[in-house]
Amino acid sequence: MVVVGGGPAGATAATDLARAGRDVLLLDRAGRIKPCGGAIPPRLVRDFAIPEGILCAKISGARMIAPSDKRVDMPIDDGYVAMVDREVFDEWLRARATAVGATRRAATFETISRDPDGTARVHFRTAREEGGQSVSVRARAVIGADGANSAVAREAVPQRGPIPFVFAYHEIVEAPEAGAADYVADRCDVFYQGKLSPDFYAWVFPHGKSASIGVGSMQKGFGLKEAVAELRATTKLDGVRTIRKEGAPIPLHPAKKWDNGRDVLLAGDAAGVVAPASGEGIYYAMVGGRLAAEAVETYLETGRSKALAGARKSFMKAHGRVFLILGIMQRFWYGSDKRRERFVSICRDADVQRLTWQAYMNKELVRRDPMAHVRIFFKDLAHLFGLVRP
Known part of the structure; x- marks a missing residue:
């Protein structure tokens, strides 16, 4: 073979x-x-027998950043997301x-x-x-x-x-000292801002002694390196040493x-x-x-x-x-900063957070608690029609 x-x-x-x-x-x-970004769910660790020593960090939550710079924390109540380099x-x-x-x-x-x-x-x-x-x-x-x-x-x-491809670019940098930047060693930051990506997102993901700062976009000609430079400046990660840089298309x-x-x-x-x-x-x-x-x-x-x-x-x-489902979500919610703002707002919801983490950690749609899905459906409609403030 x-x-x-x-x-x-x-x-x-x-x-x-x-x-x-x-x-x-x-x-x-x-x-x-x-x-x-290097994130892997606990199911991967179990199913493929990944030893603890290969993991460079364990994430206890994520922070979603809207175009208006509003921030929504999504803590993981039971478990973790593993990170690898x-x-x-x-x-x-x-x-x-x-x-x-x-x-x-x-x-x-x-x-x-x-x-x-x-x-x-x-x-x-x-x-x-x-x-x-x-x-x-x-x-x-x-x-x-x-x-x-x-x-x-x-x-x-x-x-x-x-x-279809997203063109991705990231820079691996040394992790900053505590308090030296807008950075937490056990939190993934996801930026849904058109200035950083017109149709995808940008990220700062901890890797223990290092961190991945990156961005993706399907728009040819969009300045990925410039976007990463802006993100590093915004998060005060422009002063840490760059270890390596990588780019590639992602299907x-x-x-x-x-x-x-x-x-x-x-x-x-x-x-x-x-x-x-x-x-x-x-x-x-x-x-x-x-x-x-x-x-x-x-x-x-x-x-x-x-x-x-x-x-x-x-x-x-x-x-x-x-x-x-994820394809539909990307095409709709990532289409404009107005929609991104509402998308991040939806992430405040406790039902959304719980079902999102359960689905991610176990790699399957959550069929238990059908009323939670019903509640999310009507909340989504309210956001779509502008019945709630983002």
Whole structure:
């Protein structure tokens, strides 16, 4: 098996396949770190056996900042949101894959050809430290987990279709000393302000000894770096040392097709599994990687290439409704500062806070307490029609 891409999706797929006794080659382009706030829910920690030492912080709440600069605190009453530094977290996932038997190489995917018997041959170029040579291997199956601009998808799954992107940029900085900035070490700050993002949001997320300051937007040409500079100045984080800077497109809609109907399957950002509105991707990437491994395993055991389509089917059954709701929410509430103001105002509501955290922590829609949903529905209508002050 060849897995292209060593992020959370690819590393998870490689780990699960290696544990199943498969011969796995994990190709990862060294030195690339995706811009990411780094938040992961407790369910991810449980489901994927993430050790405590990998977590760089535990968040006890979030603060939502409206265009008017009104602030709404959303405390987590029971539990926490874990934070990870992607540089450390992704490397740990790749190391776990090799520890259970996967072979890892620093390399860049080039193309897929076919041997006379129809078997896929994966061509890649090794990194300079590995000789910088063009190499090829035969593969019974290929998992493309190589990001939003997946070369594997372009090569083998053109039916993937277009995916809407948010362009994200963040700067990892040293955490300030207590009281030196508008910053709390166990609180995530989310800025819903058009000046910082015309159609998404900006953030300041603690990472223990460091912090992620970032912004996303679907609007081409919007000054992401300028927005981050303004956010750093506003929060008094412009005086702390910058550790590194990263930018990348982030997909916000699952692709229509994840496999080629033969022996190639997509996972993670390549499959478009980042949640709209929130931009959360680590959990969904790892779920997608696990489902990809399961689908490939079924394909290998049965010889039925249709099994590969099971990865998308299973994912959408579990999470498709959440993605649909979040997509609608992003298109409506992020459309103007007037709507953002009302959106942040809604976040004051105790029912909204409780159901939001329950859904986030457990990664499923909360069906208990139907009256809470009814109350939220009518409160939303009141805000929509301007019957309450934001």
